[in-house]
Amino acid sequence: MVNRPPGKRSLAPSHVYALLEPGPVVLLTTAYRGRANVMTQSWHTMIDFEPPIVGCVVSDRSFSFTFLRASGECVINVPSVRLAAQVVGCGNCSGRTVDKFARFGLTALPASRVQPPLIAECHASLECKVVDTRLVSKYDLFILEVVKAWTTPTKRPPRTIHHLGSGLFMVSGKTIRLPSRMR
């Protein structure tokens, strides 16, 4: 049994893919030696359903790379469009010189299985451990296992944001149902 962060609801591992597969911009938190950081990220993909495996590119020029490499842990937090200003702000500066939690008013909550914090304001948080580093040196590609997933109950489905490049973002639109036999 793990501690439930305030306001969060546990999500079954088999449902994690539905959060990342549509391609949202995410906020990735890391921690090392008692210091936490957060970066904006959108180069990620699901790799397996259960346990949920995720591939995630973290540039070796980023401060988060150092933390992720050293600690082997991160949390992938999914923000809605209401956090768009903070998401872009986190992408425009480096944790080397800024405490981004303080600057952007993001609330760190203790995770249950890893050291990096959840972000309270995000509607989903995936606690991850690095399970494969074979493609890190060449591609900055980390293979992560989601060891615990949380969501925040919301009245309406949150609108996610999707990076189109050069300051343009797509906001998730209407949902349609099609007779898919895909999972």
Add this chain to the structure above:
Amino acid sequence: MVNRPPGKRSLAPSHVYALLEPGPVVLLTTAYRGRANVMTQSWHTMIDFEPPIVGCVVSDRSFSFTFLRASGECVINVPSVRLAAQVVGCGNCSGRTVDKFARFGLTALPASRVQPPLIAECHASLECKVVDTRLVSKYDLFILEVVKAWTTPTKRPPRTIHHLGSGLFMVSGKTIRLPSRMR
């Protein structure tokens, strides 16, 4: 100089990321020994800008896996919501028993640098070669280099579709501009 497929416009390598980063469902074409196939896919991520490197998960249970593994080539085609029925149809059957191009009325166009065809009805097509197979046996994850990219000029930005799981799809919504310094 490569042959330009009819109706298509060449896209600079540095612009490719804007097509895949928002997470659209794509149609992946492969070919082997003169036979082409197409599968529906949405587990992919950008890995590098230029040359554009893409990570792509193709299940080893799929017919496309055999073709991709044997030929080392594929084309990632980006459909708009107008092709939603065909996209779902291609995901619901296997090329082992069906000629999906014929069944779903998809027009195969010769690519310029690889054997698998472009799909004329898709608004973007990325010709890819497999450049790293280290994570194929464990994760079905192929590392691809986009060797040539094509788009179809359209009056309005095409609405892409994004898989939410279990037959639910999000259609891309409005576009917003934010003061991002991210590429």
